Amino acid sequence: MPDLKNDFDCAATMRTGRYWMPFTANRYVNAQGEARVLTAARGAYYTMGDGHKVFDSLSGLWCTPLGHGNPRIAQALYDQATSLDFAPSFQLANPGAVRLAERIANMAPAGLEHVFFANSGSEAVDTALKIAIGFHKLRDEGGRFRLIGRERGYHGVGLGGMSVGGIVPNRKMFATVMVPGVDHIRHPYDHARMAFSRGQPQCGAEMADDLERLVALHDASTIAAVIVEPVQGSTGVLVPPVGYLQRLREICTQYGILLIFDEVITGFGRMGENFAAQRFGVRPDMITFAKAITNGIVPMGGVIVTPEIYNTFMTGPESAIEFAHGYTYSGHPLAAAVAHVVLDIMEEDNLLSKVRALEPVLEEAIHSLRDLPHVHDLRNIGLTAAIELKPREGKPGARGLEVFERGVQHGLLLRVTGDTISFGPPFISTPEQLRDMGANLHRIIATVA
Ligand SMILES: Cc1ncc(COP(=O)(O)O)c(CNc2cccc(C(=O)O)c2)c1O
Ligand SMILES: Cc1ncc(COP(=O)(O)O)c(C=O)c1O
Numbered sequence: 001m002p003d004l005k006n007d008f009d010c011a012a013t014m015r016t017g018r019y020w021m022p023f024t025a026n027r028y029v030n031a032q033g034e035a036r037v038l039t040a041a042r043g044a045y046y047t048m049g050d051g052h053k054v055f056d057s058l059s060g061l062w063c064t065p066l067g068h069g070n071p072r073i074a075q076a077l078y079d080q081a082t083s084l085d086f087a088p089s090f091q092l093a094n095p096g097a098v099r100l101a102e103r104i105a106n107m108a109p110a111g112l113e114h115v116f117f118a119n120s121g122s123e124a125v126d127t128a129l130k131i132a133i134g135f136h137k138l139r140d141e142g143g144r145f146r147l148i149g150r151e152r153g154y155h156g157v158g159l160g161g162m163s164v165g166g167i168v169p170n171r172k173m174f175a176t177v178m179v180p181g182v183d184h185i186r187h188p189y190d191h192a193r194m195a196f197s198r199g200q201p202q203c204g205a206e207m208a209d210d211l212e213r214l215v216a217l218h219d220a221s222t223i224a225a226v227i228v229e230p231v232q233g234s235t236g237v238l239v240p241p242v243g244y245l246q247r248l249r250e251i252c253t254q255y256g257i258l259l260i261f262d263e264v265i266t267g268f269g270r271m272g273e274n275f276a277a278q279r280f281g282v283r284p285d286m287i288t289f290a291k292a293i294t295n296g297i298v299p300m301g302g303v304i305v306t307p308e309i310y311n312t313f314m315t316g317p318e319s320a321i322e323f324a325h326g327y328t329y330s331g332h333p334l335a336a337a338v339a340h341v342v343l344d345i346m347e348e349d350n351l352l353s354k355v356r357a358l359e360p361v362l363e364e365a366i367h368s369l370r371d372l373p374h375v376h377d378l379r380n381i382g383l384t385a386a387i388e389l390k391p392r393e394g395k396p397g398a399r400g401l402e403v404f405e406r407g408v409q410h411g412l413l414l415r416v417t418g419d420t421i422s423f424g425p426p427f428i429s430t431p432e433q434l435r436d437m438g439a440n441l442h443r444i445i446a447t448v449a
Contacts (some may be wrong), residue, residue, distance in 0.1 A: 010037050010049065035408070041068030044426045044433060046413055054413040055437060058424045061415075062233060062265045063296030065383075065427040066345055073295060073341050080337035089117070089331040096336030103343055104293075104304060107274040109283045114310040116323075117302045117331040121264035121290035122156025124301035125227070128286045129160040129179075130325055131309060132225035132258045138312050141256075144224040146181040148214060148257075153187070154234035155227060155262050164227050167235055183218065185210040185226070189238045195377045196370060197239065198363055204241030211251045220255035225285075230276035233265035236420035237379045237386035245282040252285075258309075259284040264301070268292035269346060269427060271382035272356040279382065285309060295342045300335035351427045355383050361431045362423065365438025372445045374399060376419075385423040387441070392449075402448050410440040 002008055011033030013019070021029060029036045034049030044067050045053045059065045066073070080096070087094040101115035116131070118124045129147055136144040149155065149164030156162070162170060163179035166187070171178070186207055194201040211226060230245060232238035252259040266276035267289040273279045275287060286309065290301035313322045329335070346352070359382055366378050366385045377388040392398045400419040407414040415422045421441075425434060 010034070043067045043069065044429055048408065052411070054408055054411050055433060056413055056426060057437060058413070058415040058422060059292075059426045060296045061291070062270070062424045063291035065269060065292050065351070065424075066295045066342060067426045067428040070295065070345070072345065073297060073338055076337045076341040077298065077334060080334050084333045087333050089329075090326060094331065094333045094336070096333050096340065097331030100331075100336045100339050103340070104289075104302070107343075108287060108304045109275060109277045111283055111306055112287060112304040113307050114305050115302050116305070116326075117300065117335075118290075119299045119327055119329045119332070119335075120156065120301045121262075121288065122158040122161050122301075123327060124264065124288040124290055124303050125155045125161035125164075125262060126158040127325060128227070128260050128262075128288050128303045129164070129225065131286065131303065131305060131313075131323070132260065134323065135258065135309050135312050136224050138315065141221070143221050144257075146183060146218055146223045147179060148211070148223060148226040149182065149184050150228050150232075151184050151187040152189070152232055152235040152238060153184070153227070153229060153262075154232070155229075156264070181218075181222070183214055185214060187232065187235075187238055188241055188244050191377060194241070196367065197379065198367060199381050200239050201241045205243030205247055207241070208244045208247035208251065211248060215251070215255055215257075220257060223255065223257050225258040225260055226252055227260040227262055229262045229265065230280060230282075231266050231271070231381055231384060233384060233422070233424070234417070236388060236417065237381070237384050237422055239379055239381045240280065245280050249282050249284070258286065260286045260288065262288045264288055264290045265384070265424070266382070268342075269352055269355055270384060270424065272352055272359060274352070276382075293342065294335050294338045298332070298335040298338045299329070300332065300339060346427075355427050358383055358425075358427070358429060358431065358434065361434045362425065365434050365441070366423070368438055369442060369445055372442065374448065375445065383425060383427065387421045387423075387445070389419040389421070389445070389448075391419045399448060403444055406444045406448065407440070410444060412437060412440050412444075 014030040037049030038046045040047035044056050046056055047053055104115050105113045118127050147164050151166040153166040155165045163182045166184050188204050188207040193203050261284040263275050271279040285306055287304045294300045363380045366380050374390045376390045379386045389399050397418045400416040404414050404416040
């Protein structure tokens with residue numbers, strides 16, 4: 001392995017563009033060099049290229065809630081890599097994946113009992129969408145081809161997930177390859193009525209009736225599934241109004257439409273429960289997951305489905321493949337081994353109750369910023385939050401970028417998209433760390449132009 005510390009000039013190689021970075025302003029970041037390099041991580045902190053430490057306010061990319069450098073997780077990775085490092089999952093099983101499917105099914109809301117593994121959230125979403133199409137086809141309702149997403153939704157970057165997604169910059173380049181028949185309901189955010197809500201807005205449940213409008217337009221016989229994030233994370237933490245998800249559930253049940261909760265961010269503790277479905281008391285027909293299940297250190301994703309869905313596929317000759325879908329790394333032994341330790345640590349360290357205890361601390365840290373200049377909205381639920389800043393006149397994103405760069409100077413690694421700052425701090429954060437984050441944000445935002 002090359003000596004990356006001593007004889008590799010990362011900044012210089014970045015400037016060559018050899019490394020094409022995802023969802024990145026490559027020319028701008030490459031020019032920043034060391035200022036955009038992470039070289040180490042431990043606990044709730046990253047070490048930057050110039051050696052200074054920053055608080056990991058988004059748990060990596062929502063995916064490392066147990067913090068970095070956990071020795072138990074690293075040991076599990078090593079032990080598995082030196083025993084069963086890779087095992088084909090087509091027509092063959094490995095005990096780690098089998099046991100993990102059972103554990104996840106036991107954690108899921110009652111009635112979600114079968115797990116299909118993928119390697120990311122995007123793959124989990126595309127798997128769920130294909131399951132939905134196949135489910136209806138197997139029930140002689142193949143006319144149900146439409147997949148319904150939501151404005152401002154994020155469901156990864158597969159052609160399916162991108163098609164049902166609702167974030168315009170992620171879609172506009174690919175209009176010609178969208179999945180046919182996709183449509184979208186409105187997002188349930190109304191600044192005028194909901195700004196500065198703490199947790200779920202009390203109004204707005206009626207916005208779920210948008211789905212009735214699409215049913216009237218397309219007819220239920222053409223609609224296979226609706227996919228929503230219970231809390232819309234990537235777009236800047238849009239929290240469902242009280243009663244909204246329940247209403248979506250009612251409409252889907254009434255018309256035989258499958259309801260998919262995309263819990264890639266909200267799954268495995270982020271809402272203070274195993275899944276957001278349990279936080280909100282709504283049971284979908286499928287849940288997609290990824291990120292936290294392996295604390296982000298080995299890619300893994302998956303879909304949890306009802307027995308009705310699973311058993312619909314389990315038909316035909318017993319020697320036949322029921323669902324012609326899967327990935328080389330589905331049920332990967334290394335990912336499974338890490339996931340087991342992650343779930344062990346979550347249970348042993350009682351991390352769900354830690355999340356519930358930290359929720360009001362994060363809420364206070366964020367909502368204490370309400371009277372500062374340029375603050376347009378503040379939102380939070382569970383261990384997620386967002387600060388929405390007013391854009392500078394004619395320069396959308398410029399204020400957000402300045403906050404990001406001043407954040408690093410104040411020892412804070414912030415997730416800034418446009419002029420919105422999203423937060424998903426590690427579950428291992430201390431109340432003091434969240435209060436310090438709030439104080440630093442106050443200093444930064446109070447003086448940003
Ligand atoms: C709800 C949801 N569904 C699918 C995906 C895609 O997962 P993969 O990336 O593993 O294919 C996601 C991913 N969400 C995600 C990924 C990267 C950054 C951010 C951000 O909010 O800045 C969010 C997600 O949040
Ligand atoms: C040529 C080719 N492309 C794509 C894939 C899919 O790769 P993955 O299973 O990692 O999604 C495979 C898998 O074997 C392949 O052989």
